[in-house]
Amino acid sequence: MSDSATAQERYLTAAIAAARKGRSEGGIPIGAALVSANGEILATGYNKRVQLGSAIRHGETDALENAGRLSAAVYAGSTMATTLSPCDMCTGAILLYKIPRVIVGENRTFYGGEDLLRSRGVEVVVADDDECVQIMTEFIAAEPELWNEDIGEPSTSGGPPRRAAKE
Amino acid sequence: MSDSATAQERYLTAAIAAARKGRSEGGIPIGAALVSANGEILATGYNKRVQLGSAIRHGETDALENAGRLSAAVYAGSTMATTLSPCDMCTGAILLYKIPRVIVGENRTFYGGEDLLRSRGVEVVVADDDECVQIMTEFIAAEPELWNEDIGEPSTSGGPPRRAAKE
Numbered sequence: 001m002s003d004s005a006t007a008q009e010r011y012l013t014a015a016i017a018a019a020r021k022g023r024s025e026g027g028i029p030i031g032a033a034l035v036s037a038n039g040e041i042l043a044t045g046y047n048k049r050v051q052l053g054s055a056i057r058h059g060e061t062d063a064l065e066n067a068g069r070l071s072a073a074v075y076a077g078s079t080m081a082t083t084l085s086p087c088d089m090c091t092g093a094i095l096l097y098k099i100p101r102v103i104v105g106e107n108r109t110f111y112g113g114e115d116l117l118r119s120r121g122v123e124v125v126v127a128d129d130d131e132c133v134q135i136m137t138e139f140i141a142a143e144p145e146l147w148n149e150d151i152g153e154p155s156t157s158g159g160p161p162r163r164a165a166k167e
Numbered sequence: 168m169s170d171s172a173t174a175q176e177r178y179l180t181a182a183i184a185a186a187r188k189g190r191s192e193g194g195i196p197i198g199a200a201l202v203s204a205n206g207e208i209l210a211t212g213y214n215k216r217v218q219l220g221s222a223i224r225h226g227e228t229d230a231l232e233n234a235g236r237l238s239a240a241v242y243a244g245s246t247m248a249t250t251l252s253p254c255d256m257c258t259g260a261i262l263l264y265k266i267p268r269v270i271v272g273e274n275r276t277f278y279g280g281e282d283l284l285r286s287r288g289v290e291v292v293v294a295d296d297d298e299c300v301q302i303m304t305e306f307i308a309a310e311p312e313l314w315n316e317d318i319g320e321p322s323t324s325g326g327p328p329r330r331a332a333k334e
Binding site: 061097113153155 | 216220221222228231234235236237240242243254255256257260263264315316318320321322327
């Protein structure tokens with residue numbers, strides 16, 4: 001069962017709001033929302049590389065973390081809305097939890113694991129949303145090094161600030 | 168360049184110690200170690216589903232988180248040692264950061280994304296370690312529901328304890 005276009009817009013709007021919140025904190029503006037089968041937004045999340053010094057808190061994984069421990073039955077009816085095409089890690093998280101549908105805000109600035117998702121039976125809806133494109137275009141232009149770090153691409157400068165490991 | 172068998176054992180021993188620490192805390196006994204090109208253990212990590220109510224802190228992702236923000240150059244020379252065949256999420260995290268080599272303690276109790284890793288050029292070494300098999304066999308027998316939750320499989324009871332989302 002697919003939601004209406006209006007419902008999909010509502011989910012993406014929540015993801016965009018999370019992305020903008022992240023940017024307002026100086027972070028990478030990628031947000032996500034995990035939505036239940038009945039349209040309840042279970043949690044939102046956004047990239048926290050800068051805010052938490054995190055290598056694993058991307059939009060989608062942060063939404064999953066904020067949603068907490070859920071049963072397979074909840075994931076089985078859920079939708080992940082994300083402002084940007086999911087990277088390999090977030091693609092894998094969606095596959096792990098067998099989330100059946102992903103709404104992608106845009107995939108023009110970055111093309112992630114959509115083909116793998118589809119090959120594993122996940123429905124991928126690409127909204128090609130202008131606001132999502134604009135947010136990422138502005139961010140990548142402003143902070144190309146930070147963006148490269150987030151997707152595991154080589155830096156042209158010295159890379160991220162090195163600090164001691166947490167444990 | 169591959170490390171000697173002795174070096175690989177040292178990395179896996181660190182991952183096993185992390186797994187056992189997690190079990191001693193009541194958690195799921197899967198551990199990992201991220202190792203630099205010169206054999207330095209950058210960070211260890213272990214599954215924290217129980218301890219932190221976390222949906223994304225698996226052994227490998229926890230090690231990546233504990234290692235903190237690293238440049239692509241560091242990941243490019245690194246090795247991920249893990250007590251168990253990596254799930255889809257951890258497979259994706261390894262691919263995101265282009266970690267070129269994974270040492271898998273065992274893949275008898277769970278077979279994860281090894282084929283995808285190899286198809287993307289990652290070297291996967293399966294140690295088939297008896298201690299790793301024993302740790303997981305005992306855990307799965309003792310807590311099958313918790314294990315199913317961790318790999319996104321349906322529960323035969325009511326699923327995980329439900330709590331409010333963190334945000």
